[in-house]
Amino acid sequence: MSPTGEGLRERRRRETRQEIHAAALRLARRHGFDKVTIEMISTEAGVSPRTFFNYFPNKEAAAVFGPRELSSEAAAAFVAAGPARPGEVLRDLTRLLLRQLAESPPERRDMHDIFALAHEHPGVLAAMLAQFDTFRTGVAATVAERMGRQPDDEVPNLIASVALTAVRTGLERWSRDEPVDGEDSPVPYVERSVALLHTLLAP
Amino acid sequence: MSPTGEGLRERRRRETRQEIHAAALRLARRHGFDKVTIEMISTEAGVSPRTFFNYFPNKEAAAVFGPRELSSEAAAAFVAAGPARPGEVLRDLTRLLLRQLAESPPERRDMHDIFALAHEHPGVLAAMLAQFDTFRTGVAATVAERMGRQPDDEVPNLIASVALTAVRTGLERWSRDEPVDGEDSPVPYVERSVALLHTLLAP
């Protein structure tokens, strides 16, 4: 097993999944989403059609694939900070999310295309929202852990929802903007959404 | 044309859609969601399989079917109230949503089963979120109209997202609770979520 703690199998699996995702997005750009078949994606990614389904349930999920959980170290630090008032937890959470976004920012072009696909293909929108919601559930569980509450408690869930609403909104606007030289981070966009959100409820 | 302004065709269409939805949910309860086929649903609803697809793109969508827009009168009144500060618009919006929820509350049993299905079938969750998001988009457009902003502007979208997060969270908890005699409205649950949300950002 390698020094990173990640075995060969694990790495391959991650790479294959990424490969299939990239293939799906590439082909959707080239031919239009609904002209693309699983067979085409599989061939482009160098796997069998059957293997495709070992990684994704359908092509929508392959196209929108992205991170589904917080990095575990960051989450651990967040939890370790211990209980606090909801407002403070929300503040910490948005900071955590922004840091993670700054450290491993998505490709603007990919993000743009995914939002565009979601806009014209209901199935893609559904897949994207489902993925986002999976992330939200995980975040809510982390928040719950820090606050000493149950994972399905309303408070952690509302905190996670609010924070991720800001992230989603910021990312969407970022993906629609024209790239500017030297300024290609989604972070300011999300910060802006967070600020707006505060104006909303605390006027 | 009838006095309601709704023609025979329109009414039939609405009824058929409702019929198919009910059939899908009923069969899912009886046999488990993934044992149910389009053919079974169609037969149960008294239409041809081909007709099913004139109403829904797949069985997930049929199962989670629900309202997709604000009632037009309520929305009109909301818009007519004219521009205001974001916080006030949000307050008005939550009132509007609560009134609508009080006037035509969903069946608790249906809501419970839909959330349960969504919990164990990723495809159902995706369909539910997509439907919710369609609603959200429409609400955002209404809010935008009132505020004299574009429908894709961040402010109306954040307002709609926050309000509907509260609705979703409240409905989910309501659907999980045991029915209590004489107290079977989702309204207090949503009100509670709204209140929590305010505590969050304005502590």
Place this chain on the structure above:
DNA sequence: GAACATTGTGCAGAGCGTGCAATAATCGAT
């Protein structure tokens, strides 16, 4: 390197979802 666990692949088959064209029902007007 032997035993074990996981992953990739082919095959078969039920079910999904759509385009098309025919038929029937409703609608809006005279």
Place this chain on the structure above:
DNA sequence: ATCGATTATTGCACGCTCTGCACAATGTTC
């Protein structure tokens, strides 16, 4: 009431989706 226009229902055909199963190939553990 009648007639043409619009819209809904259905059957048919066909390609694609997705899953279960069995077995080979490839890591992993001891």
